[in-house]
Amino acid sequence: MLDVKIYDVIIIGAGAAGLFCAWQSALRGLKVLVLEKQSRPGLKILISGGGRCNFTNRSVEAHHYVSQNPHFCKSALAGFKPEDFIRLVESHHIPYHEKHQGQLFCDRSSKDILNMLLQGCLKNGVTLNYNISVKKIEKYLKDFVIFAEGQSWRGANLVLATGGLSYPRLGSSDFGYRIAEQFGHSIIATRPALTPLICSLHERKRWQGLSGISCLSEWNVAKNMVKDELLITHTGFSGPAVLRISNYWQEGVTFNINFLPTVNIEEALLKARLGMQKVNTKNFLAQFLPKRLAEFFCQSLELVLDIGNLSSRDIKSLKQMLHDYPLSNFELAGFDKAEVTAGGINTCDLSSQSMESKKLPGLYFIGELLDVTGDLGGYNFQWAWASAFAAARKMSTTVPT
Numbered sequence: 001m002l003d004v005k006i007y008d009v010i011i012i013g014a015g016a017a018g019l020f021c022a023w024q025s026a027l028r029g030l031k032v033l034v035l036e037k038q039s040r041p042g043l044k045i046l047i048s049g050g051g052r053c054n055f056t057n058r059s060v061e062a063h064h065y066v067s068q069n070p071h072f073c074k075s076a077l078a079g080f081k082p083e084d085f086i087r088l089v090e091s092h093h094i095p096y097h098e099k100h101q102g103q104l105f106c107d108r109s110s111k112d113i114l115n116m117l118l119q120g121c122l123k124n125g126v127t128l129n130y131n132i133s134v135k136k137i138e139k140y141l142k143d144f145v146i147f148a149e150g151q152s153w154r155g156a157n158l159v160l161a162t163g164g165l166s167y168p169r170l171g172s173s174d175f176g177y178r179i180a181e182q183f184g185h186s187i188i189a190t191r192p193a194l195t196p197l198i199c200s201l202h203e204r205k206r207w208q209g210l211s212g213i214s215c216l217s218e219w220n221v222a223k224n225m226v227k228d229e230l231l232i233t234h235t236g237f238s239g240p241a242v243l244r245i246s247n248y249w250q251e252g253v254t255f256n257i258n259f260l261p262t263v264n265i266e267e268a269l270l271k272a273r274l275g276m277q278k279v280n281t282k283n284f285l286a287q288f289l290p291k292r293l294a295e296f297f298c299q300s301l302e303l304v305l306d307i308g309n310l311s312s313r314d315i316k317s318l319k320q321m322l323h324d325y326p327l328s329n330f331e332l333a334g335f336d337k338a339e340v341t342a343g344g345i346n347t348c349d350l351s352s353q354s355m356e357s358k359k360l361p362g363l364y365f366i367g368e369l370l371d372v373t374g375d376l377g378g379y380n381f382q383w384a385w386a387s388a389f390a391a392a393r394k395m396s397t398t399v400p401t
Contacts, residue, residue, distance in 0.1 A: 007033040007127075009395055010146055010155035012134060013176070014041035016117070016381060017367030018161030021388035022128075023120035028396035033153055034121070035132040035146065042114040043170045044163065048381070053110035055089065056082045056385070057378035058102035064375045065383065066247045068188055072347040073372050073383065076355070080389035082382055092116045103377045137179055144362065157362045157395045161388070164341025164368040165190055172335070176369045177345065184359045186346045188371040192338030194380075195246050196238035197255075200329040206300075207232060213290050218261035219245040221253055227261055236330060244376045246332055247342060254328040259297075263288050266319040269307065273315075277308025281318075297321055340380050344371040354394030355387050364391040 009025045011018045014036035026032045034041075045053060057064075060082050062074045086104070089096060094116060095107035106112045121128060136147040137158070144158040162176035177187050199207070210232045217230040219241050231239030245255060265288070272284060281303050285294035298304065301317050335341070345365050349358050355370075357363040366387040374380040 004145065004152045004154045005033075006143075007031045007153060007155040009033070009157045009159060010035065010144065010153055011159040011161055012036075012146070013161035013163060013367075014038075014128065014130070015161060015163050015367065015384075016042070016045055017163075017384035017388045018159070019114075019117040019121060020385050021159055021161060021366055021392050022126045023117060023124060024389055024392035025395055026121065026124035026126045028392065030396060032121075032126045033155065034126060034128050035134060035148070035153075036128070036130050037133050038171050039131050041118065041128065041130070044167060045114045045117075046110045047167075047170075048110055049105050051110055052105040052107075053113045054099075054103050054105050054378040054381065055096075055113050056085050056104050056382045058082055058098065058104065060379060060382050064379045066193075066342065066373045067347060067371050069347045069371065072350075072352045073386075075352045076386040076390040077382070079353075079393070080386040082378075084389075085382070085385050088116065089113075092119070101377055134175070137182070139183075139360070142362070157364065157398075159364040159366060159391055159395075160369055161366050162369060164344060165335045166192065166338040166341050166368075168335055176365070180345045180365065180369070183357065183363060185349055185357065185365075188343040188346055190341050190343040191249070192332045192335050193247050193249075193342035193373050194243045194339035194376055195337050196233065196333040197236045197242055197246065197327070198331045198333055199236035199327070203327070203329065204235065207296070210292055210296060213293055214239060215259065215290055215293065216261060217241050218258035220256045220258070221245060221248050224248045230257075236333075237327075240376055243339065247373055247375065249332055252328075254326050255330075257325040257327055258323045259293070259325065260288055260322050265322050266315055269310065269315045269318065272307050273310060277306060279307050281305055281307055281310060285318075339376070340373055341368055342371075342373045344369050347371050351394075353390060355391045356394055364395070366391050 008030040009032045011022050011034045014034050022032045022034045065073050094112040096104050097107055098104055132148050134148050138145045143154050143156055146153045160176045165172050211234040214229055214231045218227040226241050226244040228241035229239045230241045282294050282298045355364045355366050367384045374383050
């Protein structure tokens with residue numbers, strides 16, 4: 001056997017999941033090595049949340065995640081909850097604030113979270129190696145051997161925390177998926193998630209001139225519903241509602257948009273027709289919608305009438321367009337615009353309690369690599385913490401110290 005440095009745990013990837021797993025493993029007395037191909041750690045952490053890092057959400061449940069194995073995430077999420085991470089944040093005196101729907105952000109900078117993770121690693125003896133391009137991984141007897149240019153390491157446990165395909169400019173790759181396949185794991189087809197929608201050229205022409213308009217909306221697809229702000233762009237739709245509903249995209253799917261989720265426009269128009277007959281329909285709709293958007297819907301239906309002249313058919317048509325607008329023939333924006341990757345390593349071959357492979361003891365997969373995709377609002381970070389904690393807890397009970 002080669003003369004190599006030996007560790008209890010070798011983690012590939014110094015992102016949120018990898019660093020937290022390293023910290024928690026070392027805290028339990030394990031000798032830990034982290035290998036990162038970039039020149040510095042946590043690049044996605046630094047840009048997250050507009051530079052403020054939406055590090056968790058106060059309310060996290062399994063229904064906030066999309067997976068072909070929807071029950072898989074439950075055990076890990078129960079084992080490490082948002083309040084557990086919040087306690088760590090508070091113990092490191094990191095100021096934070098809550099936005100709508102329980103989202104928690106750093107007051108100052110994402111650097112606070114990254115520095116907390118790095119301090120946790122360094123204080124507990126984790127070895128962090130950067131600019132390491134892993135060339136090959138082999139199983140030798142009970143250990144894993146990792147080979148890089150002129151270097152090699154050996155460990156009883158190997159943790160893949162290499163992330164998904166989002167943000168390719170930060171160096172993301174399919175490395176983790178390839179290693180998973182090498183050791184017999186299957187991959188659920190990957191695609192961009194939490195990403196804008198790019199409309200067909202025909203649809204874009206219809207919405208031309210409305211770029212920059214935002215409003216509250218409700219998006220429905222199959223049995224999934226999202227109610228949040230949308231933003232009309234020069235290529236399609238974005239905003240929180242759109243990013244969130246993109247998690248439920250499937251080939252050939254049609255999204256139905258309710259532009260007035262808090263108003264029954266049919267009832268409002270029928271009532272107004274009795275007492276506001278001389279009010280222009282466009283001006284009436286502008287009470288509930290941005291003016292340009294109200295104009296768009298009236299022009300689309302060729303309604304230049306006062307409310308008193310609207311027919312029952314006109315009102316039905318407005319109701320259909322405003323409450324159930326069908327959007328099809330669109331694409332997801334690419335991985336360069338996506339916040340996370342949907343799909344990934346098939347969780348049916350992993351322990352839901354520890355993230356350990358059922359095919360090969362000592363092999364773990366955590367974070368975005370797995371077929372577990374969270375909603376917008378801190379859920380993907382909480383999955384990183386929870387899956388990393390589950391793996392660290394298991395490794396500390398199986399490696400003699």
